[in-house]
Amino acid sequence: MNRFLWPLLGFIALVVLLAVGLKLDPREVPSPLVGKPAPAFNLPVLSTPAKTFGPKDMEGKVWLLNVWSSWCVSCRQEHPVLVEFSKRASIPLVGLNYKEVRGDGEVDMTKIAPEDEKKLAIQRADQWLNQHGNPYTLSVLDLDGRVGIDYGVYGVPETYVIDKAGTIRMKHIGPITPDVLGGKILPLIGELSK
């Protein structure tokens, strides 16, 4: 009996280890930014490009920063959730439009003049929001993805919950599902808004 006990225990331990490993999503890399101040930026606002917006403008408010793009397929998946959220929630949802033009693999950047990129980005982003609904309080344009790098963005969509002091409290990678929204984001917002 004892002869089989140890190998059996070892086998069970291995199975548990592999089962846990299978459930982990290697794309969910823990962000070192959680608990740190939201990196500053100053980017043109999509609806009024002459104006700029930065995290400083949100001081004293709990808000969400959602990284999106019209070429991002998973963004389309989470979009209805965001639209629904914006109808009910009382906190601002800011969109960070990430590399709208140059991030699109189908656009040949050599054929686009540098000064035209912004115009084209605005046109594309506006069209997408008109088509799918605009849940955002406002969106800002990160044409070259430089701000995205500061936020450690490596796969759109990504969403950050930022508290009144301007500290990132949570980062969600990938599309927001109703489960994630109801189970994690909304409770956190409720707690931070107190």
Place this chain on the structure above:
Amino acid sequence: MKRLILALCLALTAHFARAGDAAPLAADPVAEKRLMKLSEELRCLVCQNQNIADSHAELADDLRREIRAMIKDGKTDKEIIDFMVARYGDFVLYNPPFKATTVLLWVGPLALMLIGLVALGRYLKQRNQLVTDDAPLSAEEAKRAEALLNETKNS
């Protein structure tokens, strides 16, 4: 023959045209070498089993551009690595530091090997004991063994 020369010339011009694309490399070989070395140590987060030097993902492109700019600004290797870790975490490093969260990563394989060695040692010791503990055959057993051996010989 003429045709061949023409083809060769064409091939050569094509080669020169390609060489033009790699201009930044020729411009500052020292910086490019540092860029290569640094980007080989950094993991691309989009295609996670590649480093930034090998990856063709767009983010890797952006990060190489970022590293290039930092080298130009005179940042040290450590500053550049810290810049990446601050944004993407220890996960970007192919050679992660030894700390509380990475203890299992560094010590785990060694611990597993030690457990294996101990288990093997115990097993071998046990087996040795089984062999040496074997008492010599009793008279009856010897007789039976003899009979069995004879049986096979006769058949």
